[in-house]
Amino acid sequence: MHDRVLWLATAIVHHANRVRPNNSGLKVGGHQASSASMVSIMTSLWFEHLRPEDRVSVKPHASPVLYAINYLLGDLAERELTTLRQFGGLQAYPSRTKSPHLVDYSTGSVGIGATAPLWGAISRRYVSAHTGRGAEGRQYSLVGDAELDEGAVWEAILDPAVADLGEVVWIVDLNRQSLDRVVPAIAARRMETMFAAAGWQVITVPFGKLLTSLFEQPGGEALRTRIIDMPNAEYQRLLRCEAAEVRRRLPGTGPSAGAIAELISSLDDTTLVRAVRNLGGHDLSVLREAFAAIDDTRPTVILAYTIKGFGLPVEGHPQNHSALLTDEQFAELAARMGLDPADPWQRFPPTSDAGRLCAETADRLTRREVPVAAPPDIPDDFGRTPKGRTTTQAALGRVLLDLTRESPGAAGRVVTVSPDVSTTTNLGGWVNKVGVWSPAERRDWFADDSETLVHWREKPTGQHIELGIAETNLVGLISELGATWSRWGEPLFPIGVVYDPFVERALEPWSFGIYAGGQSILVGTPSGVTLAPEGGAHQSVKTPAIGLQQPGCIGYEPAFALDTEWVLLACLARLGRPGGTSAYLRLSTRPIDQALAGVPTDSAARERRRRQVVAGGYPLIRRDGARVTIAAMGAAVVEAIEAAERLDALGVVADVVCVTSPRLLFDAVQARHGRADAPSWILDQLFPADRATPIVTVLDGHPHTLAFLAGINRVRADFLGVADFGQSGDLADVYRYHGIDTDSIVRSALDVL
Secondary structure (H helix, E strand, O other), rough: HHHHHHHHHHHHHHHHHOOOOOOOOOOOOOOHHHHHOOOHHHHHHHHHHHOOOEEEOOOOOHHHHHHEEEHOOOOOOOHHHHHHOOOOOOOOOOOOOOOOOOOOOOOOOOOHHHHHHHHHHHHHHHHHHOOOOOOOOOOEEEEEEEHHHHHHHHHHHHHHHOOOOOOEEEEOOOOOOOOOOOOOOOOOHHHHHHHHHHEEEEEEEOOHHHHHHHOOOHHHHHHHHHHHHHHHHHHHHOOOOOOOHHHHHHOOEEEEEEEEEHHOOOOOHHHHHHHHOHHHHHOOOHHHHHHHHOOOOOOOOEEEOOOOOOOOOOOOOOOOOOOOHHHHHHHHHHHHHOOOOOOOOOOOOOOOOOHHHHHHHHHOOOOOOOOOOOOOOOOOOOOOOOOOOOOOHHHHHHHHHHHHHHHHHHHHOOEEOOOOOHHHHHHHHHHHHEEEEOOOOOOOOOOOOOOOOOOOOEEEEOEEEEOOOOOOHHHHHHHHHHOOHHHHHOOOOOEEEEEEHHHHHHHHHHHHHHHOOOOEEEEEOOOOOOOHHHHHHHOOOOOHHHHHHOOOOOEOOOOOOHHHHHHHHHHHHOOOOOOOOOEEOOOOOOOHHHHHHHOOHHHHHHHHHHHHHHHHHHEEEEEOOOOEEEEEEEHHHHHHHHHHHHHHOOOEEEEEEEEOOOHHHHHHHHOOOOOOOOOHHHHHHHHOOOOOOEEEEOOOOOOOHHHHHHHHHOEEEEEEOOOOOOOOOOOOHHHHOOOHHHHHHHHHHHHHH
């Protein structure tokens, strides 16, 4: 079975690069060597140990092995094996959304696929605690050793929420190579120590049965010490040697060289060459023992020593990462395995032992279809109009509390996640109401402390999850919580809350989570230079563009509390369903007089305003004879209104448009040109052609975010915003410094006229 999986994985890549026509001339690639090092591990796992309730995150470069196994199990047609990295064919790396019937976790971005099963395990437990659904089963990660260089991996391993996840099993492909070289010091013992210190069970699988038997013979302990102490590059060089050269090099020059030479002199050439390659990660019997030793009471890591390119002509070569077998090498491999290179896609005869094993494995791993529960309806509007001065950040907490009263069913699907910033992002009331999620109930030792404002009641029915201060962990978790509808049929509404400057730190894993099908809401607050006294280190500049540019996501930056309510409810209504969409909300700590919103009192007019807010913006001030339009977003709306009043005093009438979502407005513009499938009616209501005037855009963020608005009616324009690092100071000084204060808007409006 091992050899057939190796052959098919190699042939899939070979066909894509050497057989299929290539009109562009660009290298297709496919990682034959990286696949080969995983063949033994994956063969053992799939054909002996996996259960239908288990989930596996496959090392990105081992995707051909996954496709080979799926083919043998009948999940892929022969024709599909010829489509690796072809448009509409097998993906370069495993993808849930593009090959959902084949893949448990999307991988391809280093470190993210490795950690996803950690968050998948928490999500499964959460679903089980709240709904009674969510099957048992292990969550496996197949990880390359070089992938452990990624810092996000260790952030995840060290998070306190992970230590009790006994269903998690990582298998590290310890092949001592990275992209370009043999890693000088892979430090396996240090890895063992680090995993153990984090509370993981560590199982090391260094050698196969053949080598182990040699260690038990006279001179065997010297051989063992020599191999363990040998530099990685020296060992890799042995893999490229014929038997005679191995006999010369292997004993070394130390005091035990003679004992080693005598021991290996008793071995024939074939056995000697096999022994050098007999590492634990390629010995199915040793792997079987390792899997049997998993205790399921804490996370487990299996460190499996392997050879990159095992079984291929390129094995062990320091530059084999992207190497492709030549036609001659491919033919030699076929001859060695008794196969026909002209007919590479042979399955086992159904009546053979291997054929029966494939059929039995396919039957064993068949998963029953999970019915998907429809997400509860989300109200559009709670019907209240906020008064006085408040912030959009405070509105977040208020909306969540209102949801528990107005729509308990929908509120019961909400799960909030934060990295130790619950109280400072206005989630305190929500946390007091719903409690903190924990697999088991824990005592709140401060429950009787009268000065405690946030009651940390940890219980399985809680709906808030607090992680350590690592934004990559947070977005990994909300991505997996946002995929529970497709995994276990139970939709959740995950909301992650972080300081807006740190959204950029979390962006890449969150973006990958969206790509993998996770539907979630990320709230960045407080945002912008409006966080004036905090200074440049905590003032976000580029984040508005995230809401504009991130695929699979709609970004909003509301100005008022009611806007925040409407857009948050609309975002919740897009989660937990086929075709759902993630969202990013950029909120502010600036208190604003809510009367400035001018919310209509007529019910029909109010509903019209709500629809406009959700669609991307609304006209806030509209007067006859307007000569200029000020388009403002978020906290900068205050200055836009003040500027309009000043201009009116100067005899220059100005319209003010409140933008809530640049993304939706840009999609509407693209739709007008036939480049997007989106409604465009909102453009006629915000920027009607018969009211086309020069435009000034202003926001607390990079000015290019709204610059496209000038192209709607092709008018003169000026773009105000923040294009440099922030400064500490009071709000007036900081706004003046960046040119988004009222004076700057007035000057800009006069200039464009």
